[in-house]
Amino acid sequence: MTTVETVGGEWIRRDGDNVTLTITRCHACDARWFPPRDVCSHCASTDVHDEPTGDRGVVYASTVVRAGPAAYRPPYVLSYVDIDGVRVLAHGGTGEAFAPGTPVRLGIGEIGRTDAGPLMSYVITAEDGAR
Numbered sequence: 001m002t003t004v005e006t007v008g009g010e011w012i013r014r015d016g017d018n019v020t021l022t023i024t025r026c027h028a029c030d031a032r033w034f035p036p037r038d039v040c041s042h043c044a045s046t047d048v049h050d051e052p053t054g055d056r057g058v059v060y061a062s063t064v065v066r067a068g069p070a071a072y073r074p075p076y077v078l079s080y081v082d083i084d085g086v087r088v089l090a091h092g093g094t095g096e097a098f099a100p101g102t103p104v105r106l107g108i109g110e111i112g113r114t115d116a117g118p119l120m121s122y123v124i125t126a127e128d129g130a131r
């Protein structure tokens, strides 16, 4: 496993072609959180541990952002994706929003660009590879 130096890179893990995220799971109530945290936001327990997600999820909701930070070069697609009990916000896709329920796979890609260069982070692509 290699930690990638990107936006949110401390939470991204890559093993070959497989990309996963680090989440926190609470031992007391089984709640799961992303980004990882030291205290459960549901029951306030500190009996938590970090673990990796799988590399696939399902789109909960998705939209095309047409007015956003210049670094992200709108329009771009943002989606809430359910992965192993957490709902994460992810960039990814081109043109159109994903339909709810679309199976997606995690990857790493360029989410924007500044004068300093590309902004890399985790991204999603449809499982069928269409987008």
Ligand SMILES: [Zn+2]
Binding pocket: 026, 027, 028, 029, 030, 031, 040, 041, 042, 043, 044, 045
């Ligand atoms: Zn808890």
